Amino acid sequence: MEKYTVRKYQESDYLLWNDFIHQAKNATFLFHRDFMEYHSNRFEDFSLMVFSDDKLMAVLPANKKGKEVHSHQGLSYGGLVVKKTLRIKEYVSVFQSVLYFLNENGFNVLNLKMLPKIYNQTIAEEIDYVSFLAYAETYRSDVYLVIDNNEKYKPNRNRKRALTLAENLNIGVKEDGNYKDFWNSILTPNLENRFGVKPVHSLEEMEKLALLFPKNIKLYNAYQDNELKAGVVMFLTDTVAHFQYSSGGNDRTDTAALDILFDYIIRKYSDKKYVSFGSSSENNGRVLNEGLAYWKESFGARTSVQNFIRFQTKNYPELTI
Structure with a gap:
C-alpha cells in the first residue's frame, strides 16, 4: 500500500481545505467550510484530509455516527474530492488509505452519498471502479431529472x-x-x-x-x-x-x-451545461413520483441518477493494485 497520511480536518486547515476545493475536479461550493459549518451543531464532523508528504491529494467531507462514517449528511452530495491531476492508480491508493484509516480507528462502514456526475468539472468516474474493486454496495439510487443544455x-x-x-x-x-x-x-x-x-x-x-x-x-x-x-x-x-x-x-x-x-x-x-430539477424519487429511491417526474420531463428533462454507496472498511486490501 502506497504511503499516504490521512488525518481529520482541523480548524487550522480552513484555508488549505477551501483552496483545495476551488481547484478540485469534483467539488462545488457546498464543500466550502463556511457552507458545511452553518449547521455544525447537528453533526459530529469527521472530515478527512489525505496527504502525500506535505501535499494535499484529497479531502472527504464527512461526519460520524457510532461505528459508521458518512459523506457529510448535512450536504446534498459528497464523496472523495480529488485534485484534477490525480491518476487512477493514485486514486485507488488514496481511497484504500481512507478505508484503512477508518478501519484502524474502529469504523466498520463508510457510506457515500455520491456527487451526481453532472457536477464534475471533467470526466471523474474513478469511484465506480473503486466500488467494484472493494465489493461496495449501492444501497440507494435517486432519480434526478436534468435538462442537458447541449x-x-x-x-x-x-x-x-x-x-x-x-x-x-x-x-x-x-x-x-x-x-x-x-x-x-x-x-x-x-x-x-x-x-x-x-x-x-x-x-x-x-x-x-x-x-x-x-x-x-x-x-x-x-x-x-x-x-x-x-x-x-x-x-x-x-x-x-x-x-x-x-x-x-x-x-x-x-x-x-x-x-x-x-x-x-x-x-x-x-x-x-445542465439545469437540474432535483430528485423525483421517494422512500430511499424505491418509489418513483410519477406525476412529479412527468412534470419535469414535460420541460425536456431527462434522467440522471445519484447513487448511495456503502463500503466495508475491512475490504481495504482489495484495493491493492
Missing part, C-alpha cells in the same frame, strides 16, 4: 399552454431577496401541509448562506400585481443550475406561476 430546449404542449396562461395573467419573474415571504407564506406551509415536514434550511440559515455565497445562491420569485405567487431557490455551480427549493401558492395551477418560473430559469441559465 440539446434544444423544447417544452411539450402542456407546458406551452401553461406558459401562455401565465403570460395572459401578467405573471412576472424577478431575482429577489425576499426570502422571508417565500419561506413563510409559500414554501414552509406547502411542505408542512403536503408532506408534514419543514424545509431542510431554516429561513435564518438560508439568508445567512445567501449572504455568504451570493454568486451561488439566488432566489427568483413570481408575482402577479405585486402578490407573491411562487418562488425558486437556485444553487449555482460551474456546470449546473439546480432547483434547491421550488414552491407555489395554492393557486399555482390556475396561474401557472411555477411553470413560468421554471421556463425563466431554464432560459436564463442556458449557458450552464
Whole structure:
C-alpha cells in the first residue's frame, strides 16, 4: 500500500481545505467550510484530509455516527474530492488509505452519498471502479431529472399552454431577496401541509448562506400585481443550475406561476451545461413520483441518477493494485 497520511480536518486547515476545493475536479461550493459549518451543531464532523508528504491529494467531507462514517449528511452530495491531476492508480491508493484509516480507528462502514456526475468539472468516474474493486454496495439510487443544455430546449404542449396562461395573467419573474415571504407564506406551509415536514434550511440559515455565497445562491420569485405567487431557490455551480427549493401558492395551477418560473430559469441559465430539477424519487429511491417526474420531463428533462454507496472498511486490501 502506497504511503499516504490521512488525518481529520482541523480548524487550522480552513484555508488549505477551501483552496483545495476551488481547484478540485469534483467539488462545488457546498464543500466550502463556511457552507458545511452553518449547521455544525447537528453533526459530529469527521472530515478527512489525505496527504502525500506535505501535499494535499484529497479531502472527504464527512461526519460520524457510532461505528459508521458518512459523506457529510448535512450536504446534498459528497464523496472523495480529488485534485484534477490525480491518476487512477493514485486514486485507488488514496481511497484504500481512507478505508484503512477508518478501519484502524474502529469504523466498520463508510457510506457515500455520491456527487451526481453532472457536477464534475471533467470526466471523474474513478469511484465506480473503486466500488467494484472493494465489493461496495449501492444501497440507494435517486432519480434526478436534468435538462442537458447541449440539446434544444423544447417544452411539450402542456407546458406551452401553461406558459401562455401565465403570460395572459401578467405573471412576472424577478431575482429577489425576499426570502422571508417565500419561506413563510409559500414554501414552509406547502411542505408542512403536503408532506408534514419543514424545509431542510431554516429561513435564518438560508439568508445567512445567501449572504455568504451570493454568486451561488439566488432566489427568483413570481408575482402577479405585486402578490407573491411562487418562488425558486437556485444553487449555482460551474456546470449546473439546480432547483434547491421550488414552491407555489395554492393557486399555482390556475396561474401557472411555477411553470413560468421554471421556463425563466431554464432560459436564463442556458449557458450552464445542465439545469437540474432535483430528485423525483421517494422512500430511499424505491418509489418513483410519477406525476412529479412527468412534470419535469414535460420541460425536456431527462434522467440522471445519484447513487448511495456503502463500503466495508475491512475490504481495504482489495484495493491493492
